[in-house]
Amino acid sequence: MGYEPLVTQNPLRVLNIGRNNRQMGLVMARAGLGKTALLVQIALDSILRGNRVIHVSIGESIDKARVWYDDILGFILQEHSVDRPHELIEMVKQHRMIMTFKESSFSRARLEERLNDLVLQDIFKPDCLVVDGFDFETTDRASMEDLKDLVDSMSLQAWFTAICHRADRRVSPTGVPAPCHEVDDLFDTVILLKPGKDNINLEIIRNNSEQDTSGVSLNLDPTTMMVKQG
Amino acid sequence: MKRDLEKVRNIGISAHIDSGKTTLTERILYYTRRIHAIHEVRGKDGVGATMDSMELEKERGITIQSAATYCSWKDHDINIIDTPGHVDFTIEVERALRVLDGAVLILCSVGGVQSQSITVNRQMTRYKVPRIAFVNKCDRTGANPYRVTQQIRDKLELNAVMLQIPIGLESDMEGVVDLISMKAVYFDGEQGDDVRYEEIPAELREEAEEKREELLDAVSMFSDELMEAMLEEEEISEDMIHEAIRRGTLSLEFAPVMIGSAYKNKGVQPLLDAVNRYLPSPTEIENTAYDLDNDEAEVVVSNNPDDPLVALAFKLEDGRYGQLTYIRTYQGTLRKGDTIVNSRTGKKVKVGRLVRLHANEMEEIEEAGSGDIVALFGIDCASGDTFCAPGLNWSMSSMHVPAPVISLAIRPVDNKAQDNMSKALNRFCKEDPTFRSYVDQETNETIISGMGELHLEVYIERMKREYNAEVEVGAPQVAYRETITQRAEFDYTHKKQTGGSGQYGRVAGYMEPLEEGEYEFVDEIVGGVIPREFISSCDKGFQKSLAKGTLIGAPITGVRVVINDGAAHSVDSSDVAFQQAAVGAFRQGYAKASPVIMEPIMKVAVEGPSEFQGAIMGSLNQRRGMIVGTFEEGNYTVVEAEMPLAEMFGYSTTLRSLTQGKAEFTMEFATYKQVPKSIADELIKAYEEQKKEK
Known part of the structure; x- marks a missing residue:
């Protein structure tokens, strides 16, 4: 498709994402640090690698999610020149579907029903699922396992975001903070966003089931929220 | 008072x-x-x-x-x-x-x-x-x-x-x-x-x-x-x-x-x-007008009833007593007997009867102050015209008017209907800028176009009821367009010798896709190889070519034409010769510029009970739709999609039967997009057969 440079030059390559399906990832941060921005970049990277992505947004509107994609794609196009930007924008649209739920109406059963609607009618066959706004506070381990089970059975890659709070000091043995400290073992990759001096650092707690050893550090440009090598 | x-x-x-x-x-x-x-x-x-x-x-x-x-x-x-x-x-x-x-x-x-x-x-x-x-x-x-x-x-x-x-x-x-x-x-x-x-x-x-x-x-x-x-x-x-x-x-x-x-x-x-x-x-509220005497500079209207009048005609209605024009004054006072000027046409008109309206009944008044909404009788104008006091030449900012996306051929059933139909069409076009009508030169059919099926249906009904014009209606047609997808050079010489003075003109340059806008003409001629006076002839020739594409005869949009070379003859070059040369040059370039057919894409939102979401998505998918997203709240769900207009005919019936009448949809024009190859081939084939029949 001619978009390889956008993939190979993406700083996200440090994460071993895209090697296999049935992988679960988690992006954690306090409110307002750029979880959604990072999630959308992960989704776009997947689309550029030729995958189809379902963006599940809980508690937000379709328009808000779409604007995130437009913005981030705009930044990508500013940094890399692409022959026919319109074709790329069109391709992204065709490989992405947004599903929004009210907080109260999201459940594994609902999600599964919706995914099946799409897959069985051959409307949209997703490879990757990104979930923004999932409430870990009120979710017990059993429901999380249930979701992982769904992801496995449909052989998807899935990414979640979670909000952590400064006041909550609970933490898992591997360093994953609350509210995910009791379910962190279900995730193959865990990234924690932390405010640094001039930018936001990505602390890679676990990188595709391995403790991170690459020594490469990533951060978010505070104005564009784009991932950079730092 | x-x-x-x-x-x-x-x-x-x-x-x-x-x-x-x-x-x-x-x-x-x-x-x-x-x-x-x-x-x-x-x-x-x-x-x-x-x-x-x-x-x-x-x-x-x-x-x-x-x-x-x-x-x-x-x-x-x-x-x-x-x-x-x-x-x-x-x-x-x-x-x-x-x-x-x-x-x-x-x-x-x-x-x-x-x-x-x-x-x-x-x-x-x-x-x-x-x-x-x-x-x-x-x-x-x-x-x-x-x-x-x-x-x-x-x-x-x-x-x-x-x-x-x-x-x-x-x-x-x-x-x-x-x-x-x-x-x-x-x-x-x-x-x-x-x-x-x-x-x-x-x-x-x-x-x-x-x-x-x-x-x-x-x-x-x-x-x-x-x-x-x-x-x-x-x-x-x-x-x-x-x-x-x-x-x-x-x-x-x-x-x-x-x-x-x-x-x-x-x-x-x-x-x-x-x-x-x-x-x-x-x-x-601050309202602005454009000063037409001062390079359309923006001016703020004063709201002062003592200033010269500025008023906007925002709606026309055909009443029992002739045309009724609804008007809003922005400054000055509108009095019975005053002379006011239509700033679009420059025509002076005298204010006859002035009325305040209450749906079907009206109340005669002597004057209307700034900020008021009233109606005038017997004023000839189009909707959106601005009226000013003599000496002032302002226009209220133009309104955002979307282009029509669907058209229908209509045929009056008899001669009487024919007359009434033209009267009705004339009126509707004045009332509603999104409604247009014209006669197709080739088929001699009257075509009406507008913003959707229901939009046109309502006008056809109104024709029948208010004007007693019974018409037969053809199948709805989508307003396709053609455009180019790559740059192409042209170099065309138009030469004709038929005794006396001949015709000669050579036009060279290139055309390329224009991302925003419909048409742009760039003159890069140096050294006067095409004389100044014939540059606009070239522009005219290109514009003429845009009216009808070669693929399916649809209008061409999104083209930038650049001319950078050419030749002229001191005797045989003329306005007509260069127009003809430009038409030839365009045809030559167009064939090489990978032309494609574009179709109107609508933004569609279907709302209904969640249990039907799968069925709704299936129905949209079957109609070449691209589902943008879904929204779910309790048992109620909205599916947003981008749909080709051509596939939406009769969708309301399909939707009703799919969902037991519990879902409804809205649709508005979003953009033009390239038609997929297989559909384009069919359209071209149909167009060629139609040409052959003639």
């Missing part, structure tokens, strides 16, 4: 179809003593509501044209524009919004915010119209004004806060609690004429206190005085709160939410009070 402009309100009533606009307007007219009996939209008495003046509207129970009407409430003069609710008629809504200073957005307390409300709200934001929300139908089963208020915050992204809470809901609704005066309000009498204020019922006391706090918190940011009073825990006067709400509303940062049931005569009078209190007077 000088009217106090501070006490004039020009408001619109705008909402989703079936949320009760017309019923509410009817009640307003009743309480303001403009009418003496109440008729329902689908009245049993066969009279129909006063505002729906067209027969067709009465039959379908929908309001198509926005009738303007006048009333007065507690020494304020209110002009109301009733606006249509269906998306196919959005030009009407947009035109009405242009002349409004404020609006009441009606929402159904059961259905809540639906996609049409979102469209209307977006239009209001575009025209910066301050608005009050009225949650209607609180007497219906399933009513929940709290949920609707939350939806206004979420979906319309307005800072909406309730000014009232209901006393009972559904069939138990008795009245409302006013959170500002902290009084219970009841509406007594058969038609709810008598407003009775009482103590708040004990069981609602706590909730009222709580909601009042929320309200005060939300509006205190608009008033330092109120903020201070709250901090100091001083007495908070009602006026203080009203003032804060008014400021917030005018700045578009706050949306007061009122509740009631127009049908059950509850909550209408407080809504009128709110219109007087919170919506702006004409002087509080």
Whole structure:
């Protein structure tokens, strides 16, 4: 498709994402640090690698999610020149579907029903699922396992975001903070966003089931929220 | 008599179809003593509501044209524009919004915010119209004004806060609690004429206190005085709160939410009070015009009744006594007998009869001050024209007019119908800029085009009813376009020797896709190889070629043509020769520039019960749709998609049978997109066969 440079030059390559399906990832941060921005970049990277992505947004509107994609794609196009930007924008649209739920109406059963609607009618066959706004506070381990089970059975890659709070000091043995400290073992990759001096650092707690050893550090440009090598 | 402009309100009533606009307007007219009996939209008495003046509207129970009407409430003069609710008629809504200073957005307390409300709200934001929300139908089963208020915050992204809470809901609704005066309000009498204020019922006391706090918190940011009073825990006067709400509303940062049931005569009078209190007077809204004598420089209209007149004709209607022109004055005073100038045509006209309107009845007046909405008789003009006092040449900013996306061929059944049809078409085109009609040169058919199937259907009905013009209707046609996808060079010589002076012209250059805009002509000729006087001939020749593409005969758009070389002959070159050369050059370049067919893509939103979501998505997918997203709330779901218009014919029937009539959809034009290869091939084949037949 001619978009390889956008993939190979993406700083996200440090994460071993895209090697296999049935992988679960988690992006954690306090409110307002750029979880959604990072999630959308992960989704776009997947689309550029030729995958189809379902963006599940809980508690937000379709328009808000779409604007995130437009913005981030705009930044990508500013940094890399692409022959026919319109074709790329069109391709992204065709490989992405947004599903929004009210907080109260999201459940594994609902999600599964919706995914099946799409897959069985051959409307949209997703490879990757990104979930923004999932409430870990009120979710017990059993429901999380249930979701992982769904992801496995449909052989998807899935990414979640979670909000952590400064006041909550609970933490898992591997360093994953609350509210995910009791379910962190279900995730193959865990990234924690932390405010640094001039930018936001990505602390890679676990990188595709391995403790991170690459020594490469990533951060978010505070104005564009784009991932950079730092 | 000088009217106090501070006490004039020009408001619109705008909402989703079936949320009760017309019923509410009817009640307003009743309480303001403009009418003496109440008729329902689908009245049993066969009279129909006063505002729906067209027969067709009465039959379908929908309001198509926005009738303007006048009333007065507690020494304020209110002009109301009733606006249509269906998306196919959005030009009407947009035109009405242009002349409004404020609006009441009606929402159904059961259905809540639906996609049409979102469209209307977006239009209001575009025209910066301050608005009050009225949650209607609180007497219906399933009513929940709290949920609707939350939806206004979420979906319309307005800072909406309730000014009232209901006393009972559904069939138990008795009245409302006013959170500002902290009084219970009841509406007594058969038609709810008598407003009775009482103590708040004990069981609602706590909730009222709580909601009042929320309200005060939300509006205190608009008033330092109120903020201070709250901090100091001083007495908070009602006026203080009203003032804060008014400021917030005018700045578009706050949306007061009122509740009631127009049908059950509850909550209408407080809504009128709110219109007087919170919506702006004409002087509080800044409107701009373009000064045509000064390079279209923007000028702010003064609202001063003593300045020279500036007025906008925003709607035409064919009445029993000839053409009626609805007009809004922005400055100056319009008097009977005055001479005014149409700034588009430069024609002078004399103001004959001047009337104030109330749907079907009218009241003669002598003059209309600045900011007023009135109607004139016997003035020939098109909708959107500006009238000024002689000496002034201003035009109110042009309105956003979308291009038509669908067309139909119509054929009159007999000669009499033929005459009437042309009369009707002439009128409709003047009334509605999104409706066009022309005669196809090749087929000799009359083609009408507009914004959607329903849009055209309504005009065909009106032709029959109002003009007695019976027509046969062809299948709807999508307005395709052609465009190029790559750069291509051309170098064409037009040469003709037929004794006497011949024709000679050579044009060379290239054409390339133009991302934004329809056509651009760039002259890069150096050294005068094409003489100056023939450059515009080339431009003309290219423009001529754009009218009809070679693939399917559709208009070509999105092309930049650059000429950089050529040749001329001192005797044989002429305007015609270079036009001809440009036509040839265009044809040559076009064939190499990989031309493609483009089709209109509509933004479609289908809403219905969640159980049908799979079926809805399936039906959209089958019609070459691209599903953008889904939204789910409880048992209610919205699917958003981008659909080719060509696939949407008859979709309402399909949808109805798929969902037992429980889902509905709205559609508006989004963009033009390339037609897939297989479909393009079919279109080209059909076009070629059609050509052969001739």
